[in-house]
Amino acid sequence: MILYTVTGNVGNEGYLDISKSGDLTGKNIYVNMTNKCPCNCVFCLRQTKEMMEDNSLWLKEGEPDVDTVLELFSKYDLSVVNEIVFCGFGEPLERLTDVCTVIDALKLRYPSLKVRVNTIGLANLIYDRDVTPELSGRVDTLSISLNAPNADEFYALTRSKFGIRSYEALKEFAVRAKHYVPNVVMTVVEQVMPEEKIMICQKICDELGVTLRVRPFEE
Numbered sequence: 462m463i464l465y466t467v468t469g470n471v472g473n474e475g476y477l478d479i480s481k482s483g484d485l486t487g488k489n490i491y492v493n494m495t496n497k498c499p500c501n502c503v504f505c506l507r508q509t510k511e512m513m514e515d516n517s518l519w520l521k522e523g524e525p526d527v528d529t530v531l532e533l534f535s536k537y538d539l540s541v542v543n544e545i546v547f548c549g550f551g552e553p554l555e556r557l558t559d560v561c562t563v564i565d566a567l568k569l570r571y572p573s574l575k576v577r578v579n580t581i582g583l584a585n586l587i588y589d590r591d592v593t594p595e596l597s598g599r600v601d602t603l604s605i606s607l608n609a610p611n612a613d614e615f616y617a618l619t620r621s622k623f624g625i626r627s628y629e630a631l632k633e634f635a636v637r638a639k640h641y642v643p644n645v646v647m648t649v650v651e652q653v654m655p656e657e658k659i660m661i662c663q664k665i666c667d668e669l670g671v672t673l674r675v676r677p678f679e680e
Contacts, residue, residue: 495524496520593642
């Protein structure tokens with residue numbers, strides 16, 4: 462599934478192919494372009510994808526090329542949607558250049574289109590350089606999964622291939638991104654994280670100058 466909406470019932474038509482989504486007015490359209498991710502999070506739905514074959518985001522046929530994604534988008538009027546969100550099972554910035562190319566093409570046709578990227582925040586480690594300038598004029602909201610109040614817990618949860626340094630890297634990524642992206646948000650999940658740790662994460666975000674969003678827990 463490359464383009465989809467979310468119904469809220471993950472695993473039971475929770476991911477709804479855009480072709481089945483009906484009227485798109487006011488909806489978020491999610492873009493799934495890769496299975497690749499530098500992390501292997503213990504809580505990720507990737508770990509249970511075999512249980513969701515009838516409603517999975519796993520790209521069985523491989524990654525779609527830019528032309529394929531744009532062809533799918535061309536069938537719909539994006540002027541009525543709320544937001545385009547690069548998300549899915551993988552880390553969207555694993556395909557940074559292709560994501561930027563898709564955004565440029567969409568914004569050329571729809572200049573007021575709002576774009577969000579949901580990311581683990583490790584793109585600068587993936588490419589071994591600062592990629593945040595490439596988000597300028599393209600990404601309106603950058604949502605970074607903070608996941609934990611410290612480096613040890615983050616690594617235990619995400620099992621990042623970059624090791625313990627990942628936590629400081631994602632915080633630095635957020636700070637750098639503020640210069641190029643109007644809205645930088647970090648997220649944690651309620652119930653999964655106790656209130657006292659959420660408060661620590663709030664302090665971290667305050668110090669970084671970004672917004673903390675506490676996402677609702679979904680079974």
